Amino acid sequence: MAIDPVLRTALSGPVAHPFKAVEVIHPYKTFRLLDGLGFLNIGGNVYVGHDPDIGGLSSLRFSEEGAGEEAPDFQFGIAAINETVAIALCQPSAQGSIVKAMWGAFDPATGLVVGAPYVQFVGRIDVPTRGVLMGDAVSFECVSGFDAFFEIDQGRRLSFAFHNSIFPGDVFLQYVVDVGISTPWGRAGTRPALTKAVLP
Structure with missing residues (x-):
């Protein structure tokens, strides 16, 4: 997927601010989170820095883009609002939930997204993890559709x-x-x- 020309131009200028966003269609709740404070309207959906029912992003890691020697993957973490939510996010039915991760830019003067965000990853949750020492934090390992070629x-x-x-x-x-x-x-x-x- 090519980067939108408007987005590319905005990123090379001094005005636009970059952002990263994640959408998860989870059985507990569909949530759309940003890697910062505030909110953005992206494609008709509102992405927020903190979801009052879920929490916020604690980490994001995209797979390195190289010569295509490995199937793409994606990892992200959520700082859940409490233990109950953390447990709900790790339920077995979470495996296979659709995940979309993207990055783009917005104009701080208007609060509007500039151009079309670049969709870096579309896949599904493979392994949700809540470690003993992680408190209310949950980490997710995600795999892309290419992983199914190996089935x-x-x-x-x-x-x-x-x-x-x-x-x-x-x-x-x-x-x-x-x-x-x-x-x-x-x-x-x-x-x-x-x-x-x-x-x-």
């Missing part, structure tokens, strides 16, 4: 449960443990290490 690759998941779902009754991988799973993207992708358990 038909039987050799990618060296786990007994996955192997048995394809070949019922086969116990070939029953004693394979400590398998490091990675998602190679292109020839430069790393291959998982394999350790075999001692058979009885």
Whole structure:
């Protein structure tokens, strides 16, 4: 996706201020957050720095754009307003929730978005995490639609449960443990290490 010419021009000037925004269609609540204070109207939807029912963004990390050797990913964190919300954001049904992350610029004099924001990532929540020492903070690891291309690759998941779902009754991988799973993207992708358990 090409950067909007109006946005590119605005970013090269002294007036426009950059922003990052995330939209999450979560089973608990659909929320749209900015990486700062205030609010912006983006595409007819209001994005806020702090959602009174959810909280605010605590971190954002886009995957590095390189030679396309790995499937794109995205990570973000939320400082939830309380423990109840943090637990709700981590419920199992959160996996697969649609996530859209973008960046752009706005004019501080008018409060309006300049041009069309650049959509950096569209994907789904893969792993929501709430650590013991994280308080009410929740982190989300997200994967893109390209990750689904690997679903038909039987050799990618060296786990007994996955192997048995394809070949019922086969116990070939029953004693394979400590398998490091990675998602190679292109020839430069790393291959998982394999350790075999001692058979009885």
